[in-house]
Amino acid sequence: MLITGISLALLAGALVSLQTIFNSKVNERTGSWSTTTMVLFTGFIASFLISLLVEGKNTFSFQHMQPWYWLSGAIGVGVVFCLVQGMKLLGPTYAISIVLTSQLSFALLFDSMGWLGLEQIPFSWNQLLGVLVIVGGIVLFKFGGSKSEKSEQSPGTLQSDS
Incomplete structure (x- = not known):
């Protein structure tokens, strides 16, 4: 399972x-x-x-569903x-990284609070630390490029076409 x-x-x-x-x-x-x-x-x-x-025919069976689920x-x-x-x-990687981190953060919040009919799961600092580690990874991914990559991208650098 x-x-x-x-x-x-x-x-x-x-x-x-x-x-x-x-x-x-x-x-x-x-x-x-x-x-x-x-x-x-x-x-x-x-x-x-x-x-x-x-x-x-059970496709259209919507018993016991809260109206706001619609x-x-x-x-x-x-x-x-x-x-x-x-x-x-x-861009794809950065956007999806942020979306997934946001999704994980809100899932942690909803689970911890027991909102929207979810079974309440006790909050732990380890869970929050896990989310923060992922956020740190995204920051490193976006801003932690190598020095050679940064010098190639710096606005004052002239590049020749030869």
Whole structure:
């Protein structure tokens, strides 16, 4: 069970990265809102068809669901739009690093507080330290390049085309 969960989580991370790259390429040819619409519409079609195949008539069984859970689709619009814009402004690795760190930070907050119907998991300083280590890694990734890379990128350096 644990191995399956880890495998699915790893696959989800790979798919998010792949989707982000695809979304970025679509956004190069069209606007961010068109990209968001296309991504969510094709996702709707795919999930609807797979749901019909896997769950059949239970696809439309929504008993005991809080009405505010229906906002999930609208939240998805914000996710895709912000991710496409972040990729355009920051590049894939930096943008995804920040997104995943933000996701982990908010998951820690929601778990620790027991918000949104989650089972409350006691907060520990080790969890916070883990998030801060990841943030430190992102800072090193972005600003900790080698000296030769920095000298090549410095604005006062003239480069010849020969």
